[in-house]
Amino acid sequence: MTQQRMPTREGVLEAAAKIAEIVPPTPxxxxxxxxxxxxxxxxxLQPVGAFKIRGAWWRLVNxxxxxxxxxxxxxSSGNHAQGVAWAARRLGISATIVMPRNAPRVKLDTTRALGAKVVLYERPGEDRDEVAARLIGDTGATLVHAFADPWVIEGQGSAGIExxxxxxxxxxxxxxxxxxxxxxAGLSLACPESAIHLVEPVGWDMVGQALATGEIVRVADVPPKTICDALQPDATKPLNLAILKDRVEPGVTVTDDEVLAAQRFAFAKLRLVAEPGGAAALAAALAGKVPVDEGTVIMMxxxxxxxxxxxATIAEA
Incomplete structure (x- = not known):
């Protein structure tokens, strides 16, 4: 069982070496x-447009x-979906992805184009984990959890080594x-001497709240709207909480307006296209909610x- 194994820095180093064999470093x-x-x-600039390819590849090759x-x-709402679909196609593995019906069309279409079967659910309204559990019960497939799988965590941490x-x-x-x-969690294992600042959308700070209270916290029954579709899990998991407890700085939240400003900044200054969830960390830095120095790495x-x-976002610049 994956829950019986704790991810390690040695695993992150192994993942980084394996991932370097298939994709070049991102700038x-x-x-x-x-x-x-x-x-x-x-x-x-990853092949699937997001960091999720790292954890997906390391999980599937194991x-x-x-x-x-x-x-x-x-x-997945889309990025983990594409990472798993990409890795599964390369390895010749069948992949089924449970995705919200209101996920961005580009993410749904790309996941299908990569050869995965997509099963839709209503968000909010349906429990996506229950949908996945039924599929696993019917097929005996392995769950590749988006953030609470030890191999996935190690794979994501490879970005820190890089x-x-x-x-x-x-x-x-x-x-x-x-x-x-x-x-x-992966970055905290990869670079144990680095401070880690996590950034979540307002009202969706399930990790930050869990770290503050020491217990898993679930999103409100009527959750607030956010443009950060990639940052909307209902709650973190015990595995992540165990790794991050006493390791990371207090979490901060960003508003939609701050995220939009970060997207425009990335386009104007870096010529980078960032989705809302992918710009949250930059939004926090630009808003002065976290400190920056010459050794700071902002994950987009x-x-x-x-x-x-x-x-429409760029037109408002």
């Missing part, structure tokens, strides 16, 4: 925020032959877009935007 780009030079890790033959099931090598020293801090806490985690919505 570490210099930017200036409030007169201070810092760095952006451009994960939207499946046994028997597990591979039964296929995999994942739950950034450290590119920077030529240990980053002073990472500022991280946070959904369920998989990338945040995805660029799978809805074209019409993104065009």
């Amino acid at each position: 570490l780009l210099p930017i200036e925020i409030h007169g201070v030079k810092c760095w952006v890790k451009a994960e939207m 499946l046994t032959k028997e597990e591979q033959s039964r296929g995999v099931v994942a739950v 950034a450290e090598a590119q920077l030529g020293r240990t980053p002073s801090r990472f500022i991280v877009c946070c959904g369920g806490g998989g990338l945040t 985690t995805g660029g799978n935007v809805d074209p019409q919505a993104y065009a």
